[in-house]
Amino acid sequence: MKKHILVIAQYFYPEQFRINDICTEWVKRGYKVTVITGIPNYPQGKYYNGYGLFKKRKEIYNGIEVIRIPLIPRGNNSIMLALNYLSFVVSGFFWKTFTKLKADYVYIYEVSPMTQALPGVWFAKKRKIPCYLYVTDLWPENVEIITGIKNKYFLNTIGIMVDYIYKNCDRIFTSSKSFISAINQRGVKLEKLEFWPQYAEDFYIPVSKEEVVVNDIPQDDVFNIIFAGNIGTAQGLEILPEVASLLQIESTKVRFNIIGDGRFKNELKRLVNEFDVREMFNFIPKQPATKIPEYMALCDASLISLAKSKVFSITLPAKTQSCLASGLPVIVSADGEIQDVIHEANAGICSDAGDVQMLANNIIELTSMSEEKREKMAINAINYYKNNFDKSNLLDKMDGWFS
Template identity: 40%
Template sequence: MKILIVTQYYFPENFKSNDLSFELAKRGYDVTVLTGIPNYPEGKIFEGYGFFNKRKETIQNVKVIRSLLLPRGNGGGLRLFLNYYSFAFFASVKAFFLGFKNKYDAVIVHEPSPITQFYPALLLKKIWQTPVYFWVMDLWPESLAIAGGVKNKWILKYYENVVTNFYHHSAKILITSKGFRKSINEKGDFDSKITYFPNWAEDSISEGDKTYPIPNLPEGFRVMFAGNIGEAQDLDNIMKAVAELKEYSNIKFILVGDGRKMPFVKDFIEENQLHGTVHIAGRFPVEVMASFFDKADVMLVTLKDDPIFNLTVPAKVQAYMSASKPIITMLNGEGADNIAEAKCGFSVDAGDYQGLAKTILEASKTPKSELEKMGRNSRKFYEENFRMSECITNLEQILKANK
């Protein structure tokens, strides 16, 4: 079975498209990835890559074809627009010629955002009737309005029509959160196309080397936040909770990652004299995360109180669970429901920084044996619901059912 995966983001960028392609290739599928020149998240082209370098390569038996795009730069609105549409245009040109040379059995669109990644697959669907499996990890235009700050109703209506058209041309719509179903069905009668296909955690997190030499972390009760430090993660309220706990010198916050809100975080630390409370570790590859997670007492996951985020299960929930860690959440919806169902941590409503501070204080006083039990519950829930091998096997069944 010949499969084309269309995604703007691919190795050495760290996205689920990597796992998907490598695992399918390992299982004997003929996999090609149509992607862009790597530049996420810093907006600069990765060393060794370029407009004339490594445009074609083979990685773990996956054929990789990189189309031109304008790097995202500092992530400003115009630059992001050009980044998104330059990939959509040049990848569509590549797709046109790939369609002549190859008869693909399926196209999988990996869409963490933007929605414009669907255009190359749409071309293959219209010309060669190749079935398209749309892996929706971010809802548009909701995400554009909330995370992107776009308020213009004409722009939002335009993208609503665009995404509705994409849903119409999809053989299956794979959703990472069950809450996505309602939003998608509001745009048309797509219920028969929708299939739950959740995120998983990378094996390097759940089974990785925990002895990797990482920077020294402060002693105390370690609350660790790992991943993107952006607008959606509600760093404003995280930092307010940190300030509430300033007097408790044994509680230490560890931030592993980077993102657009990091300047705010650093300014907040400076203004509130939180240098002894917050430790910024920086950004590290996913292969190192097992070592970081091993040093944490609890893991923290947060999202803003917005309708779209209330439908979303952050991917870090699965990662934390795979690492057998108790979890503290400040979010609404399915993510918080998972924690409650698994009995693996503590939850407060999105935006409730005072509740978060009280919960972290409570967790710091919880017996270690109880925290370890929550960690075991995390792992159990992960193994039953979010293991990559089971998820990919489920995808195989979906693909074969539609041949």
């Protein structure tokens, strides 16, 4: 009989994170899965409709038992964000103390904040069961970027917490190869670390335009670029209005289709107006992840963008796999590992984070490329995805660790 996995994930359905799919797949493979999560509020910063402190605190999603512990919504400033992180830990502590739940493994899905791992570590210690940690955001490095806090004492304290979590996990999986050496430098032995890249959900496949029912992206003689996901400071999208103004000077017809929500969206819209490039931007509200491949089918290239930062240069964003699997040429405006992947796949063009001129040049190059050349990039993207990020292979590997 397959085992019971307790998943700790501060974000879970209806919030759009890959852990939703991982848990669904585990249920299909015969595992019993329970998820301890918060009340959904990402990225808008307020509780989703139908959810609250006294509403839908327990539900079943795709055969997964979901238990929602109280937390303060993330709001739209760093104080609220800190309270959001802290409240999940406090609620998790009380849950761990009083729960009668039994499990065979703890699996912590760590996107920021790392603090969410604490209830999982405490539960595993209390029950004396293996604790697995999946690191997709590197702390304490990420804290400085997300909160803007530069106080060394505060960051050192976070570092002590991170070391405590690493020490008390039996195995640490990482979503990027570069994370392994970064975590190893904190004194974690290499044999405890394993590269386990993210995969794209099954619905990320090339869709033909004939199958598309959405109509938010005009089909004209303009080159359509899609960016779908969180619109925050980490994504480094503030360079796009200036890039658009350079493209305008060169009479390059481009449209940036920005799909999603986030704390930086209003500021991005303000910059678009300031640079007077409104007609080159198409802002589309946040969509269900299952709809994104349809939007991609209406576009000529996808954009992956990250802000300039040492930690982002060793991060492989989850968007990478979605873009490759959907079979579009990829435009990268980011440093480090993501460039290595796209170059190796021969699936797009890359510029460094924050490099306005180079990004503009790359877009001009892509728009002037033959349809045949771009089609080759798209095929390369799909092939590279299948060879390196196949879901079934990755889940088989995780099965090996669970057994």
